[in-house]
Structure formats: structure tokens, C-alpha cells
Amino acid sequence: MACMVRPVTPRARFCPSPTGPFHVGGARTALFNWLFARREGGRFLLRNEDTDPVRSSDAWLAGILDGLRWLGLEWDEEIVRQSERKPAHLDAANRLVETGHAYWCDCTTEAIEQRKKVSHPPGGYDGFCRDRALEPADDRVIRFRVPDEGTTTVVDVVRDSATFENATIDDFVIVRRGGAPMFVLANVVDDDFQRVTHVIRGEEHLSTTPKYLLIRHALGLTEDPVFAHLPLLVNEKRQKLSKRRDKVQLLQYRDEGYLAEAMRNYLALLGWAPRDDEEIVPVETMIEQFRLEDVSKSPAFFDEVKLRHVNGHYIRELAPDRFADTARPWMERAVERFDPQLFAQVAPLAQTRVEVLSEVPDLLGFLFTERVEFDDASWEKAIVRNEWSADVLRDAAAVYADGVEWQAEPLKDATAALGERRGLKLGKAQAPIRVAVTGRTVGPPLFESLEALGREETLRRIDGALARIGP
């Protein structure tokens, strides 16, 4: 019997560099790696690419891990810390020098610039030290000797393939002055170390992939990983999301009251879509349907408006008590006198009216304060412009004072009746009362709110509004 091909377990990795707050673009890359690994029964690996000692810090790493956990992207093996892999990187670099694939170079940036002024060759480095056979030294770098001829082709699952002329690639540095390995070198060596089979990353890496491949082949490694370069996430101006211009911090969204499920679902939609017409789908469906081949090639706009919609959807899907529990921290933080029981009672009134949790206090805050804050436009619209508003408030005060069971339904009926006596539909009649009690013309259902507020406080607020109107 012919020998069986042993199926290789796919191994994908996410390798952030801990040089800043976790970025939504990074989160999307991590998510796609994770979806792929889960779909294929593979492994989702993490590598901490902290080879830049000045910019990297463990605090940034902690934020990244925090974000991954929040999104539920659990990883399968111990995190590889790239800085600890330095000996392996240098070993690889030395082997490249020994085999003639790399060389020591003592050119300073200034010297290179100087020579370029004389002759104007295309590209950056001119290969000055290629054949000088310089000895190792601490103030020298190691450059990779890129072949003068031939092409390097990147085979990519999402964009077919891209071919690069080797002649257009400069001899790039693989080990810095002082002996610090550079990104591509470390990347190649560690991907091999972690037995990575699928390199799924942002499109910004596509141009450096030929360097990756050149190093890999020079090291004698065969069986290239499968590449998948994901479309970039861009802003409204169609530029790559940047932490300077754009709102890109993942955890900032969490802190504003976006749900992890919603963020994960939205992120998945950036460059990919579930099979059927419904795009808000449980993560199980995403895993079941995810294929790298289906990832789109064109950049995707990170649209917070749509994110809000998705989040609103997930908020409405929460069981009422779950919603109250989830929204509670935002409420506690924003309100003077928080009352957990009262909040549990009124939270459902907010559930269909918010898209992010931070909006909950804005909607229900009036129930947890002593002082009503009047919105000027609302006061003008419902009180000042209606000459009958004071009459309605006085009627309401009288009716609410006694003779009404303090429940939403009876309150509604009583209010409808007093309005009718003045020829006002309920929609009209409730307006001044709403503003008197909540400070605004819009808000949660009024009679449920009054029920929660209580008779005494409601009457106090109506009196307050009447006093504010004046004689």
C-alpha cells in the first residue's frame, strides 16, 4: 500500500509588536487567524514581536492580550517571546554569511546618501560592501545579498500571486549595528521554529514577503507557508487606519460600551461575509463558514456607524437581566445616586433605545438624581410654546396626588383623560409632564418612568416645573 500522506495540522499565528495600544486592525488580523485555525482544526499561535527594544514594552503586550481575551480569541500554545529568540536569529544570520547569502557592511546612512548624490541609481542601498568580505564587528550590520536576477513570486490565497523582480529589491539589513536582528529575519526564523503553515497578516506586509521568501530559501527551508494578505482597514479618506488620526484603540470601544460579540462580528465583516444574506451571525457560524479563499481583496472602511448598528442588535438580543447587569457599570459611573433595584426595574426601558452602553445613563439618568436638568430646547418646545402646558401640569398634579393607582397603565389612562378634557391627545398632553419630570421631550416610556420614580418625587418635579414657569 502506498504510504499515506500525513495530514499536517494547520498552524496560524498572530504576531503583534507591543509598541502601542491594541489596534482594531490588529484585532481583525488576529480574528481571521483565529477563525481560520478554528475552522481547520488547527492551532492559533501567538508571538510577541518585541525585537525593537526602545518601542516595545510588556505593558503594551498586556493590553493586546487583554483585547484578545475580551474578543474570546484564545490561543493554543505558550506565547513565544521573540526577544528571547535572539540567539537563533543571529545563528541564522551567521549561516547566511557563511553560505554567501549575506555579508557584513560598514556603510553609514550618510555614506550611502553621499554616493547616491554622485550617481543616481534607482533604489536605496547600492551594494557597496557586497564583495568586500568585511569581518564581523559590533559597529557593522549584516545585509542580505539579494540575487541580481530572477523573480520571487508570492503565492497568496486571497490575491492569487504577486511577482517581484529581485533586481528591484535592495540588499536589506538583517542584523543591525550592535547585533539586533531585524523584523523579516526574526519573522522567518520564528515562523519556522513555531512550524507556522499559514501566514495570515495585513496587506502592508505583501511588499516585504519576497524578502521573507528569499531568506527562507537561502536558509535551505523548503515548503513555504501559505500566505494570505488581508485587505487593509482604512478611514473615510481611504487611508490605512492610523493611531494618530483615527479612533483605532480596541479597548476604547469596549470602554464605551461595545459588546465583544458585536465587535467580533463587525470585524469579521471587514473583508469577509457569511454565506447567506444575514450578516449578523453567531461565532459558530463564522467558524463553520470561514474560508481564506473568500476574503476580499479591496480595502475596507472601518465604519463606526455600522458598528453601532451591529452593537445595537446584540444589545437587544440580551436577556433583560443580562442587559441590566452588563449596562450597570456605565450607570454606576455616571449617576449620583445609583440604586440597583430601581435600575433592574427600568433597564428594559433602555434596551431598545441605545446602541452603546455608555448611552444608558443619558437615557435613564433622570431617575437617579435629585435635580432635573432641563434641556433648553425641550423646555421651549413643550412648555413655553404650549400656552396650555401649565394647566396640564396643574391638572396632572391634582390627579396624580390621589385617586390614581401608581402603576403605568392607570397613570396613562388618567393622563389621557385629563388631556381629553382640554381637547389634547395623549401624545400632546404627555409632553409637558415628560419635560417636567425628565427635562427632555424624548426619553423612555413616560408612565413606566413615573411608576419607577414614585408618586412623591413625580409631584415634586411637577411642582418644580410649575415654579420654573412662574406666575
Place this chain on the structure above:
RNA sequence: GCCCCCAUGGUGUAGCGGUCAGCACGCGAGCCUUUCACGCUCGUAGGGAGAGUUCGAGUCUCUCUGGGGGUACCA
């Protein structure tokens, strides 16, 4: 400058040579209704341009245009 990638309504996408070009967000209208929402219904708007292949092209090829990414002793 050089290299590479991309191109369906305003936005995210479906489509894999023959569809009334589908879905979702947004926007508009209506219904529901105690305000506002939610929900439901209807509407709005699209294959960058030009050649070619083909009986037939958003789908294949080429050119152009536009956009983006890369080009560090950052990752």
C-alpha cells in the same frame, strides 16, 4: 522616483459568462405608537473609463484613470 496591490450604490459586501445585479448599514416615506426607539413595509442609489475575446461580460484579456500599500540599522 521605483516596486506591488486594489476597483459593484455614500459604506460593507453577494455574484464565479446569460440574474429585474441580491443582502446589510445609511438616508427618505409609511405603519405601529404616550415621546423616542424597537419592529414591520415600501423607496433611494451601483459594476471608474476605453478597447478586445464571446452569440452574450460586473464576471476573461489589455490599456488608461483613480485609490492605496511598500520602499528604515520600525514591526
